[in-house]
Amino acid sequence: MTTPHQRQAHNPQIIPREKLDFHLNDQDIPRYWWDKSAFKTRFADAMSTTFPVGERFFISCVRDYRERVTDPALQQEIKDFIRQEGQHGMVHDLFNSRLKEQGVAVGALERIYKYWLFDFFRKYASRKHTLAFTAAAEHMTAIMVHLLFDTPEMIEQADPRLAGMYAWHAMEEMEHKAVAFDVMQKVAKVGYGMRILAFIEISVFFPLATFLVMDHMFKVDGMSRWQRAKAWTKGLWWLYGIGGLFTKPSFLGHYLAYLKPGFHPWQAGELGTYKLWLAELERSGDPIAAGQTLRMA
Template sequence: MTSKQSIVPRKGPEFGLEAEDLPRYWFAGDAFKSRFFDAMSLLFPEGERFFIACVRDFREQITDPVLQRQVKDFIYQEGQHSMVHTQFNERIKAQGVAVDHILKEEHHFLFNVFRKRMSRRYTLAQTAAAEHLTALMAHGFFAKAILKDADPRIRAMYAWHAVEEIEHKAVAFDVYQQVAKGGYLTRVLAMLQVSITFPLHTFLIMRHMFKVDGLKQRGRVWRRGLWWLYGPGGVFSGLLGHYLAYFKPGFHPWQAGQLDRYQTWRETYETTGDAIAAGDVVARTA
């Protein structure tokens, strides 16, 4: 199945992430919501490097010129994501969060455990699974305007990232199926594993952040936050069907996911060149 959207190799926009007036709890003043996205940001740079490495394992075997170009653009986009989130993570590091230690542990986990002990086909399946999870979150966040109450600068960063996750959401999957000749069982096992490890690592980082913050009544914060994520009407409500579609034998990433908000962002950004304005428009129109 061919891509429904072109992959645009954009240079990471300027978001003003170095501004001193960015609040610690930049998402509606809420500790859980802010730290949930902060924790994911810490995971992104090493994760993006892992994804690039896993796709590159099969790059020389690609004969389809369209897929070759998509892989090239995928690598560029993931590299830009890593750079921008590294800049954002410096802000988190200045707050006392053990960013260097977290990144070191994640690097060891991804590159010294998975890439040394698992087959290249399996780590590519992990990449395809992670790309599906990030894409369905991107679709869902756009549809619900999850970040409408967030600081416009950080909202813009996540909107830009979401757009590019949607654009390249099928690349690793296509390399896995067409080039690595990966099978259904490996694909499903990798998704089950990623579905556990990704949120687990996010929550462990959040627990550390809450301790650094000296947050009071942490049990109450966790209860309310997890309800916001998983409760009826929560962040992930309505996304279960999109998630479970991955387990269908004939699944392809372009079979699911709304594109209206994506088009709104892209048209606004390409007209204005202003990522913050594009993020604002998406938040207002959802």
């Protein structure tokens, strides 16, 4: 049984969007499409390799409890969450085909992700545990969304097609950021200890997996050991140095908020640029143009 589920009026509606064209087959998309930076680009590319398998994992973990949900509003949110996540996986599959053409071992990486998430984690961990991991991963994604898309910097620096793809993905992640958490709290009744354990797990797994894949990509790019060392030094400072992406107060406050016993994802509100993006998408139907509106944030 669930407790009554009421979505606050100011929170955005979860809207599955299909058949969006980001022109990912264009041949002129540069290899280093974000700020002409190997580190920034491969940071995003490494995450993209995780999405098709990762989204299927998240869908499976929420679907485990779908039949126990009796509240129609939460049932609809789960349905829309599944459709959105499915679309994310499909679009990133298309983008990942570009990475394959560059020599990135996407197929091998996906087999590794599948083994750890499905063949190992879902086989040996409880359904509550895997759902808690999903909720924690959704929180980490929400933090990245706020960091990268509540300022115009990423949009200004990135190729418009990839900026549009990631902006669309980010806005939809923000729309459904509370679904897995609500199922975890209201249906699965996951305790605080397991919630925090899963949060620690994703805090370790996310950077470790990303960095290992990035190192593979640097080698595929033909970077020498010295070039890789320079890229890592500069890039890790961008992430963890003074004023870095992961040391900003906006990140730390959002990140640590998950530790509060009374935490809920909507306490952080919606993305500040969401209404700009949504208005342009509804007006033009062009997700690339919608992404470019974030320059005006």
